[in-house]
Amino acid sequence: MTASAAGKPGLMPVAEALARITSGLTVLAAENVAVGDAVGRVLAAPVAARRNQPSADMSAMDGYAIRFADAPELPVSLKVIGESAAGNPFSGAIATGEAVRIFTGALVPDGADTVVIQENTTREGDVVTLVSHTAQGRNIRKAGFDFRTDAQLLPAARRLNARDIMLAAAGDHATLSVARRPRVGIIQTGDELVYPGQGTGSLADVVVSNVYGLAALARSVGAEVVDLGLVRDGMEETRAAIRQAEDMGIDVLVSSGGASVGEHDLMAPALKAEGVDLAVHKIALRPGKPLMFGTGRRMRALGLPGNPVSAYVCAVLFLLPILRRMQGEEVPLMPTRPAVLGAAMAANDMRMDFIRARLDFSDGLPRATPLPTQDSSMLSALALADCLLIRPSFAPAAEAGAPCEIIPFNG
Numbered sequence: 470m471t472a473s474a475a476g477k478p479g480l481m482p483v484a485e486a487l488a489r490i491t492s493g494l495t496v497l498a499a500e501n502v503a504v505g506d507a508v509g510r511v512l513a514a515p516v517a518a519r520r521n522q523p524s525a526d527m528s529a530m531d532g533y534a535i536r537f538a539d540a541p542e543l544p545v546s547l548k549v550i551g552e553s554a555a556g557n558p559f560s561g562a563i564a565t566g567e568a569v570r571i572f573t574g575a576l577v578p579d580g581a582d583t584v585v586i587q588e589n590t591t592r593e594g595d596v597v598t599l600v601s602h603t604a605q606g607r608n609i610r611k612a613g614f615d616f617r618t619d620a621q622l623l624p625a626a627r628r629l630n631a632r633d634i635m636l637a638a639a640g641d642h643a644t645l646s647v648a649r650r651p652r653v654g655i656i657q658t659g660d661e662l663v664y665p666g667q668g669t670g671s672l673a674d675v676v677v678s679n680v681y682g683l684a685a686l687a688r689s690v691g692a693e694v695v696d697l698g699l700v701r702d703g704m705e706e707t708r709a710a711i712r713q714a715e716d717m718g719i720d721v722l723v724s725s726g727g728a729s730v731g732e733h734d735l736m737a738p739a740l741k742a743e744g745v746d747l748a749v750h751k752i753a754l755r756p757g758k759p760l761m762f763g764t765g766r767r768m769r770a771l772g773l774p775g776n777p778v779s780a781y782v783c784a785v786l787f788l789l790p791i792l793r794r795m796q797g798e799e800v801p802l803m804p805t806r807p808a809v810l811g812a813a814m815a816a817n818d819m820r821m822d823f824i825r826a827r828l829d830f831s832d833g834l835p836r837a838t839p840l841p842t843q844d845s846s847m848l849s850a851l852a853l854a855d856c857l858l859i860r861p862s863f864a865p866a867a868e869a870g871a872p873c874e875i876i877p878f879n880g
């Protein structure tokens with residue numbers, strides 16, 4: 470394959486792999502979903518307000534709507550001529566010397582320009598006496614104070630959070646146009662694999678873990694996930710699983726295992742035999758050297774290593790940007806944050822290293838301290854980690870406290 474950054478043939482630099490993997494992606498078609506179901510989805514078009522918010526001048530408090538000019542000096546008494554409640558406005562107008570009892574969220578009657586809160590008044594019969602000063606215009610939310618008709622509320626390509634869907638709903642959108650969910654199929658290869666609780670009793674059993682982390686990551690960015698099951702080590706079985714995924718309309722086939730160089734590592738030849746054009750295979754990355762990526766008839770295939778930590782780290786690095794970009798999200802290819810080293814680090818070799826590390830936020834930039842064991846099978850260390858600490862290819866030795874970059878884990 471390509472020459473590495475260091476000139477050593479065989480391993481592609483991580484940045485090049487990321488660029489290749491994301492370059493040919495097209496954004497999935499849009500679909501309309503109920504606004505309440507749109508959280509976590511990515512907007513296919515900007516959302517503009519279909520109304521003014523508030524629609525008219527409204528009271529922000531319970532009190533009395535008055536004409537400010539009627540209260541040059543206090544105390545002053547005004548005649549209460551009616552009531553304006555939320556949803557039940559006062560139909561007339563206020564004239565000189567008059568007030569309207571008003572409640573939070575109610576329309577301000579014509580003629581009034583100020584609301585005095587009831588704590589600043591006394592009331593006897595239909596006479597209210599203003600006893601404390603209120604500035605002109607106080608306690609009124611003007612029409613369009615929050616937003617006006619046609620104002621852009623949310624831009625296209627935004628992944629919607631809970632606050633966004635409140636805003637869209639207030640803008641009078643019952644449905645929103647969002648990218649359809651990417652369909653992710655996951656296969657796990659290896660004769661040794663058994664699902665949790667279904668072991669054969671053989672010491673050679675390996676209990677699968679990869680599908681659970683990969684599925685959870687994919688779902689966290691809006692994907693629909695199908696577990697396509699275990700694939701035994703065999704060319705025909707592997708090819709059949711790839712064909713099945715294409716036929717099911719899977720957008721991204723994620724495999725784990727069978728990526729390395731042994732006779733039982735069949736993923737690359739099987740993908741090629743099924744017409745998948747491998748643009749990436751073997752990268753200067755630790756963990757995850759054997760990673761592969763290619764494009765089939767209409768499906769993308771991401772071949773992850775079988776080692777559980779490698780599979781998870783590679784999914785963070787490659788699967789998340791694929792899925793996010795397929796939904797139109799314009800995210801950086803590597804969402805890094807600045808940090809400082811919590812321990813001295815030795816010089817790195819050519820493989821860009823993504824070290825599982827703990828974060829300490831006690832002062833200044835977060836301090837990232839590597840977990841003592843970095844083996845790519847160590848799920849107990851992965852579970853303890855808060856982030857991946859990045860050591861670029863050929864990074865020189867560095868002291869504790871030196872600047873570094875991290876990718877925080879979100880869940």
Ligand SMILES: Nc1nc2c(c(=O)[nH]1)N[C@H]1C(S)=C(S)[C@@H](COP(=O)(O)OP(=O)(O)OC[C@H]3O[C@@H](n4cnc5c(N)ncnc54)[C@H](O)[C@@H]3O)O[C@H]1N2
Pocket residue numbers: 657658659661662675676677678679680725726727728729730734756757758759773774775776777779845
């Ligand atoms: N001679 C070489 N050997 C290896 C190299 C190499 O360059 N030369 N690379 C190593 C690296 S780095 C990695 S990473 C692994 C990747 O190997 P595979 O992708 O072929 O993975 P498997 O051999 O199928 O499995 C590795 C390991 O992980 C266990 N596994 C597999 N699938 C799952 C699963 N779904 N859930 C949990 N555990 C799983 C599997 O039983 C193995 O123990 O290759 C190195 N070798």
Ligand code: MOO
Pocket residue numbers: 754755756757758759774776779845
């Ligand atoms: O790249 Mo492998 O993932 O080092 O163990």
